[in-house]
Amino acid sequence: MSLLRLRAVLRGPGGLRGPGIPWRIFRSYSSASTKEKANRNGPCERTELLEVLKARAKQLQGSNIPEVTVSKVELAALDNDKYQEAVVPGPKEKQPIPRAKGNSLAHSSTWAKKLQKEMYSQQPKMKQELGSAASQLALGSQAKAEATPKTKAMKSPKIPKTKAATAWTQSSGSPHSKPRVVEVKGAAELKRPQRMPKDKSNQQVLQQTIQANLECFLFLQRAEEAERYLLLCHSSPVKRKVLDVGAFNVVMRIWARKGCLNRLDRLFSILEAAGLQPNLDSYAAALECTGRSQSPPKAILRYLQQLNSSGFHVDELFQKCLFEEDEKEMVLRAIRTVQPNYQLPPPPSPRISKSSLLQDFYSRETMGSYPKLDFSMQELQERFQQQLEMELKNTVTIDSVEAAKPLTPQAIKARELLGTLRSQWRDAILQALQNSKRSMARPKRLSKYNILYPYLCLLPDEEYVDIMLQILNDLSPQGESLAVLARELGSKVYDRYIIQRKLRSGQLEKVQQIYESYIQLMAKDSQPKQHLPREYWEKLVAEAGFGPSLNLKSCSWPCVLLMRLGMHMLELLVKAVKVPRNILNRRLESKPIPVLYHVYSFYSNWQVGLIRPHPIFSQLVSNAAETTLTFNSSAMPMLCPPVPWTSPTFGAFVLNDTKLMRFMDDTTHHQLLLEQCPLVNLHPVLDALNQLGNCAWKINQPVLDIIISIFNDKGDEKLDIPPPLSEAPKPPTPPGNSSTWSKSFKHEVFLCKKKAAEMHSLRMDALYKLSIANYVRDKVFWFPHNMDFRGRTYPCPPYFNHLGNDVTRAILLFAEGKPLGPKGLDWLKIHLINLTGLKKKNALQERLEYANEIMEDILDSADHPLTGRKWWMDTDEPWQALACCMEIAKASRSPDPAAYISHFPVHQDGSCNGLQHYAALGRDLSGAASVNLVPCGLPQDVYSAVAQQVEEFRKKDAERGLKVAQVLQGFISRKVVKQTVMTVVYGVTRYGGRLQIEKRLKEIDEFPEEYLWEASHYLVKQVFNSIKEMFSATRDIQNWLTESAKLIAQSGRTVEWVTPLGLPIIQPYYRSRSTVLNCGMQRLSVKTSNSSQKPDTVKQKNAFPPNFIHSLDSTHMMLTALHCLRKGLTFVSVHDCYWTHALTVDVMNQVCRQQFVALHSEKILQDLSEFMLEKYCSSSSSSTEPIAHWQKRLKEQLSNVPSTGEFNLKQVMDSTYFFS
Secondary structure (H helix, E strand, O other), X not given: OOHHHHXXXXXOHHHOOOOOOOHHHHHHEEOOOHHHHHOOOOHXXXXXXXXXXXXXXXXXXXXXXXXXXXXXXXXXXXOOHHHOEOOOOOOOOOOOOOOEOOOOHHHHHHHHHHHHOOHHHHHHHHHHHHHOOHHXXXXXXXXXXXXXXXXXXXXXXXXXXXXXXXXOOOXXXXXXXXXOHHHHHHHHXXXXXXXXXOOHHHHHHHHHHHHHHHHHHHHHOOHHHHHHHHHHHHHOHHHHOOOOHHHHHHHHHHHHHHOOHHHHHHHHHHHHHOOOOOOHHHHHHHHHHXXXXXXXXXXXXXXXXXXHHOOOOHHHHHHHOOOOOOHHHHHXXXXXXXXXXXOOOOOOOOOOOOOHHHOOOOOOOOOOOOOOOOOOHHHHHHHHHHHHHHHHHOEEEEEOOOOOOOXXXXXXXXXXXXXXXXXXXXXXXXXXXXXXXXXXXOOOOHHXXXXXXXXXXXXXXXXXXXXXXXXXXXXXXXXXXXXXXXXXXXXXXXHHHHHHHHHHOOHHHHHHHHHXXXXXXXXXXXXXOOOXXXXXXXXXXXXXXXXXXXXXXXXXXXXXXXHHHHHHHHHHHHHHOEEEOOOOOOOOOOOEEEOEEEEEEEEOOEEEEEEEEOHHHHHHHHHHOOOEEEEEHHHOOEOOOOEEEEEOOEEEOOOOOOOOEOOOOOOOHHHHHHHHOOHXXXXXXXXXXXXXXXXXXXXXXXXXXXXXXXXXXXXEHHHOEOOOHHHOOOOOXXXXXXXXXXXXXXXXXXXXXXXXXXXXXXXXXXXXXXXXXXXXXXXXXXXXXXXXXXXXXXXXXXOOOOOOOHHHHHOEEEOOOEEOHHHHHHHHHHHHHHHHOOOOOOOHHHHHHHHHHOHHHHHHHHHOOOOOOOHHHHOOOHHHHHHHHHHHHHHHHOOOHHHOEEOOEEEEEEOOHHHHHHHHHOOOHHHHHHOOOOOOOOOXXXXXXXXXXXXXXXXXXXXXXXXXXXXXXXXXXXXXXXXXXXXXXXXXXXXXXXXXXXHHHHOOOOOOHHHHHHHHHHHHHHHHHHHHHHXXXXXXXXXXXXXXXXXXXXXXXXXXXXXXXXXXXXXXXXXXXXXXXXXXXXXXXXXXXXXXXXXXXXXXXXXXXXXXXXHHHHHHHXXXXXXXXXXXXXXXXXXOEEEEEHHHHHHHHHHHHHHHHHHHHOOHHHHHHHHHHHHHHOOOXXXXXXXXXXXXXXXXXXXXXXXXXXXXXXXXXXXXXXXX
16 A cells, blocks of 8 residues: 555545645646647547547457446445446546446447547647657657557557557667668658657757666666667757767767777767767776776777867866766776876865855864764664665555454455465566567567667566556555556656666665764764764765765656656556456356456546556455555655765665655756755755754654554544544435436535545545554654755655654654753643643743643643543644643653653744744844744734734724725634735735635624625735735835746746855746657646746746745754754754754754844845846846846846845844744
């Protein structure tokens, strides 16, 4: 079981989208093409729909899948009404609710006849659309295959891969059967009708695909095929335009490993004839080849002289090139053949960050030794081995926390049946995969060569089978989007391929060797060291000298390639996996039927392909009641301290590929920015991520056990523990035949199914979190961190981490314990009252007094959580409150509370943190007071202040006789305006704010419904006016940022900036473009938006203010994390909520305020203005061209930095409620 099952059930019956599948999936992965989306109700869409239904009929009629029709699917043996639906539904109307058996045939036949007439008039348009798909350019000349209807099925019935063979056919590849050169020329001629890629997006995808194909050949050591493919690309006008020196270098590396210097010489000649210049990697490959083949000095000298004449120095080979296996040694051997005394250049002396904010932090004078963990060298080494074993297995199977049902005879039989079937399926899938590969490797014609073939050779066949079976086991009864499954399959292959590359290159051995020494930094039985984790790792790598580089050469696969590979594997799975029809009902004939069906569902006018399991299989899985869950190893917490981040491509897990910066599909511009950025500028960010990741955790077992007991006893929605499906509302009894059902009855049934799907999704989410927590209940574990494009940090394991909900946070404790000290118990009590939400407007001392007053309730909650007075249940965060009650009880009952060792994290929250940054940027006096930047005896509540201001505006308008202002009397409260005030800072528009306020007003029963729209429209205007009045400087800055971003985006550029810590940021919002993939089962329209497209002006403009503020709050958090490290604190954060031990809350508060003042003492807006003027408005002084009008406007806008107010930042140091 995995995320797939969770995502699938969220859609509810018939594939309806629910909270689990984002809109992006429906937007990005539809089988409708671009033009069809623009004309939603046009004939073209209906024509395509008819085509896919016909294709589906052909699939069912083919020899490889027994005939299945709606009327013949026999499910009566299941005795379960919810499975009495058509396996192959016909076209749906408005809601995609599955129809009863046989219900859709009569309806669809007249529908089909009506549409038959429209097909032929639309075919030319469809041909034109398909012919221009980027994927066809990327993966070979498939435009012809897509445009001709003939390619839908091959004529030969004896080959079981009929559609796959044509759909995956690529003419640009070179067959492994080594055809004659004449055939290669013929293939090149076949491709000539292709049009050149018109935009950069096509070219980028094409370039990535060529590079990925060549890297596959490199991994497989197939030099002849690689060179033939490269020359084929070189002979194509389309592909030659995107060939770069990197593509030639990959092929050179293959010949270098074989020591074939004459072949490498030939490639150098072709490279230069193509107008490309060899780079350092080219010369590294040439010298490796000469070293490996022990070439005569003359050949080596020729390349060394050429290297020098190209402007390179021999030392740069070892300073800038990445090596695998023994490549470095071979290059050195070649050089020493002609220069026997040559010595490797010394490793560069460590560079220190020059950031003015971190001069003290990086100063060697103030640097103490790195804090130790409570583990010996031996223990840490054993934990590293456990982590490595887990990552090498790729997946982890754990016991579920769901109470195992008593093993009934039915369950035992079902498990035996499933075991037998899975064994048969494994053999069938393996056979299908091998047949598919054989047919690809030996095509009848060159044009039938399938470029996917090498991708199916990267791993042992059994691993592909494991991946496909895992997907089958994870599939929910509701099914899953075809595109999601395809992407998942392709990504799993890619992840395992990267691990294999790391193993092949010798990287793992080097990481093991360095990690053995690295743990001396943290082990309690080793000498203290004055190094940061990154610095110590870099020192050890430099000392190691030879061996492979720890950064892999770039090898990403484009989205369309992942989708194609996944679709091919999915097709094999659908065709190979069958189940006897009579397995649950012996009265039926034992005809094998497919376990998986490809069906269509509709959301509005969107047509979504689904893969659904047959109800017989779903019933069998349900009967077996298996109690294990399988996760990818990267989804689990680490069992040893993470590998420190030392570059944008190395850090976190031992083997699993992790990016420093999370990114959306095919958006790689920020990755390039990070790679181009001087590494020393990234040191502060890398060090902060390492510090967060090095925090060790353990499980709060008593709280976990209580939660599991409630989870297994029907859950409790009030306590945020989802109930099981057995508690879902039962659908009403159907009145007679389905044709007589009323609209209201159908809607009621639909709502019941939707509620059941939502409940199931929430249940699965909780099941995953609790099961992982239970799996590590006796272990110490770590969460490696990375960040989003704004610099906000996140734990890498996605399910269970401290960013989770109340339940998840309540079961986490620091592994390191510290005594409470003189004020620790007071901080625990204040923290408890903060969690209740009861005394938000009271001073800290009043909260402490209140906690002492209710001590009896606190102790009762700790002693009798489920049988006592249950005070803890009526709080904002009940589970964290209960955990805190238990900690207070243990501490207060200990002989000396100050000496009590506490592992409990105490939180300090920012007060409307976004507005705090705005107020500090603008030195806004009134705004600063509203968000607690100014010292005050009581916490200021900005939401109440805005509500009060709005009420004053309302009174004036009511006196003037404005009807809506009179109606709103008594209804304006903190709750009504809170969400809008909170999100104004993050760019909410008046439209969005109106919807938020309308929702709050709807919750007030007494409010007259007929005034909802008018009142919400009025209130959002007044809220914005109030904020403008209270935060005048804030609005000025927000407007300046918005207008600047608008002008930059209109000039065709994306908005970029650099944070005060030196992190380069680019907004990844581009206009999306649809790529149509003509795959075996259906066409997929994949929406991609990447840096080769034009920027999305609206998103660039609206997102800049909130993204800029997010980059500042992440900078503040990182500064706090680093300075807390220097003071020996344990520190983690959930964005603007900082956690530490009760003992060190006061120290953390002081550091937090110091760093906020230091950050905002920088000229942040001035620096931003100067950076943007340099980036977007600078022109060479020698240029005689006139400055464009847009450039003048942008220059004026960027130069006009908003003026600031009179607020004195130093006051933050004495503000108790700044973070509290």
